[in-house]
Amino acid sequence: MSAISFLQVSKTFVTSRGPLQALERVSFDIQEGEFFGLLGPNGAGKTTLISILAGLSRASEGRVTVLGHDVLKDAAHARRLLGVVPQELVFDPFFSVREALQFQSGYFGIQNNHAWIDELLESLGLADKASSNMRQLSGGMKRRVLVAQALVHKPPVIVLDEPTAGVDVELRQTLWHFIAKLNKQGHTVLLTTHYLEEAEALCSRIAMLKAGRVVALDTTSELLKASASNVLRFKLDAELPAALQAKARVTGRIVQLPAHTALEVEAHLAALRLAGLVPEDMEIRKADLEDVFIDVMHQHSQGEAA
């Protein structure tokens, strides 16, 4: 049975400027025990899809199930199986960390959850903050509490909506260590993130969303294989020749160009030489998920233009 199944999910928002289609017939399944990545630019519909999964929002069409339980018709059951870490850094200012976790357990009908709450606090580096009021915590600490709150009822399926946005390196490592451990124990993980190196390192399978549609869905290794296998990277002080500009990814002085073959590398360099430009710090590296992502998004915007 699939841990999560999206079947032809569409969502249309009614706005003052007319209907806005946030999701268009999104379909994919996540198997039990998978570490699954949901990627896409801002506004692609990732959070909308997760909101529908979590019961925070209703799909206009289609069906979503969690371990076979419909999120609408069998909402109570589906929500027991889900642990959702929301993207927004929300907290209840009236309570301490431990109180927040005890209440959250209570909502799921769990009494005397102390042992598991202690373990969560320990694993997430929150043990010394247990009796601090939520207001006194830094952003990173609040983020950890959000993760702990999502896990109080030991859900088999964990959903993390950009859990590392604006979070320091240490917490990211603590968090991934803990989530990876849970995944090894059999928990299914659905992750959205803008940090593509994290997705590449953690996720076995990836779906990419663009403008509410699935534009790529495959294992991480297949996605990496299908894209340009190499990237030519160098620094340049001058403007890039027009012929290269369309293909290049430019970050300040750093230019990165996809190169499938040695011939293509030569062609790029020839174009530079022709323009009288001298690249610095040149290297050729393997393509990573970020290259694949940009490639996929690029292809699909060309598709739309045509």
Add this chain to the structure above:
Amino acid sequence: MRGWSALFYKEVLRFWKVSFQTVAAPVLTAVLYLVIFGHVLENHVKVYETVGYTSFLLPGLVMMSVLQNAFANSSSSMVQSKIMGNLVFILLTPLGYWSWFFAYVLSAMVRGMAVGLGVLLVTAGFIPLTFYNPLWILAFALLGSAMLGTLGLIAGLWAEKFDQMAAFQNFVIVPMTFLSGVFYSIHSLPPFWQQVSHLNPFFYMIDGFRFGFFGQSDVSPWLSFSLVAMALAAVSTLTLYLLKTGYKIRG
């Protein structure tokens, strides 16, 4: 512990942690009204033959405090959770709409009754009061606080901003409580305003509550009880429907 009782307990603890603001302050306000109006009007106004004005005023003010604080509790909790975004913690749980309803309304009743009891206790030493029929007192306190707790929940679900909530409170709840006969018997009003007062559901709550103390009222307590109970059933049905459909809380 069932899920709803955790939410109920959280809601009670939420106001109890700031009880200076949520319980002590409204008790003080009511006592100030009582002392000042009592001082000014004790020798000038007589509503019931056997009851002094300050004594007459006390149950009205107690009930007004019960009603306003029950409303304040569920409405402010809901609107704050919506605006702060922490309502998501409850939205993500399997708690059904009955659980939400009971948790929010019962906690609002607890706050209303705590304030009402506070006013009675503070004034017990210096204002004479009779307890003609405590059952009526309790019945109206329960009904009234449930009614306003439910209205507060509706307002909290409806309001998207704090100023909308303030408008609801200041332009609907406060005038209706003040104009319900807290400070006077509606028999002292011109006939037209007596008719208008009979359309105000808050009038029946205050009148019935006061009957429990003095055994005297503007209308029969049974009539008040039936009308308030029916109104409560109606707003509860509406609230349950709003919660079930996720009105303004599930997109």
